[in-house]
Amino acid sequence: MSREEENMKLEEHDVETKIVLVKEHSNKKIQKHRAQRFREEWLNSFEWLSPVAGNSLRAYCTYCKAKLNAEITILKRHERSTKHKLTAGGASRISASHFPLLNYIKKEKNYNSGLEFRPESIKRVNSSEKISIKFNTGSILSEAQHSNQENIEVMAEGDQINSVEEILEAYIPENELREVKRILYGNHIPTLDLPVKAQRFADCNNFDLKAYAIHAQQEELTPPRIVKVGLIQNQIVLATTEPIENQRTAIHSRVTEMVEVAFMCGVNIVCFQEVWTMPFAFCTREKLPWCEFAEDPINGPTTLLCQELAKKFNMVIISPILERDEIHGDTLWNTAVVISNSGEVLGKTRKNHIPRVGDFNESTYYMEGDTGHRVFQTQFGKIAVNICYGRHHPQNWMMYGINGAEIVFNPSATIGGLSEPLWGIEARNAAIANSYFTCAINRVGTEVYPNEFTSGDGNPAHREFGHFYGSSYVAAPDGSRTPSLSRIRDGLLVVEMDLNLCRQVKDKWGFRMTQRLDLYAQALTDALDPKYQPPIVKDIY
Incomplete structure (x- = not known):
């Protein structure tokens, strides 16, 4: 029975009270049995379960996108x-709207009637959970590139592990897991603890x-300075x-939905x-259409929404x-706009370090920022923004600390094949060395572009950058850190x-007290001299 037929059958039972006729062996009497109603405690037993608004007799599987009768046995x-287990495995959880390659293929059908896309042809082809997409190629793909009928296998998000923490919890005995x-x-x-409505949403x-x-630690003279931060990672939504x-x-x-949940959680x-x-x-090095996404940091549509x-x-x-800096020659910058909780634009800060590695061809779009290491005094604490590639430079982190930051956010876009071993470190x-909190945010998913591009490494041209692995987390000045968000899902x-x-960590470890900035200031000044000679003591041999 297909999912659609199963859902239609279940809908037929969606009545105010379900009567079940039960024949008793003793006296053959018929008794009535009232249908169960949705119970909140079930949410603790089934991670995939959600209630159906306005109908307490029904339940909803968030993995299979299916309605069920709200009965524990069902x-x-x-x-x-089997259907649920396969879907829970990962790939089937991802809708077409969150799988840009599928959107790309569907989009091409609109441009060329010779390309036929059949969603029902998507299936698992082996235990590694690849997705096979079968389509007929028309004039949009030349015969030199492909045959008239071709099977294309693309790696689904389900092939990626969801998180390292899940693997640890699955395979390490509980009595050892806490120590690990x-x-x-x-x-x-x-x-x-989160509000139930937030988790449901x-x-x-x-x-x-x-x-x-x-x-x-609790202090006698200083009350706790509690603040809640929220980090949002997401895939692109459309092709x-x-x-x-x-x-x-x-x-x-999409992000507005997630901000609403952040509000429910008191962020x-x-x-x-x-x-x-x-x-x-x-990565594409193309200026159009991508430069069209640039906007004014004060009056642009994104800032107006955020305000x-x-x-x-x-x-x-x-x-x-x-x-888009219209005042200074329409220059492009990689910029973070900080909006106060009053709705006013508090200021902006620009990316200090621009990568020149792999497919990160950002220096063909914008240059290094000119705003230094700004710290923003907000109602909730002093914050700073170290954008992406700046996390590779310890001096960059250090300057935010010197300027008084208590929380430094690191919004990023980085892929697994390049940087994942560095990500958690x-x-x-930086949080340890500078005695502040750090918040690392990375986008998620695989983005497919219409035109092929090369990486200058001898490999064939391609149309995707690689897998953005999410894994956003928060680190504390005492060296502890939270588990990560998913590697494959919005979060x-x-x-x-x-x-x-x-302050307590500064008192305990004394990193700022023992930092010796004067020593390094003089050494760096000397090193900038074109005639500088490193003080190397050579052995005679």
């Missing part, structure tokens, strides 16, 4: 079904929602071939990923965008932190 049977996590992640960071809208609390305005509007809509400061309103298309959200939810919003190390990470921990 829910258990559904969880054991202490060694890997530092002091135990407890989870934070996240489940229904298919994004990861996690929350943790990082505490400081890169869609109109620019449609792409941006779809991302605005005070939320930060989005690097250039969050667009695909990270700088509205900030004021509505009493929330500071950090919005990294591609900036750099922001955490919101909520972390409650006590800013008193910054």
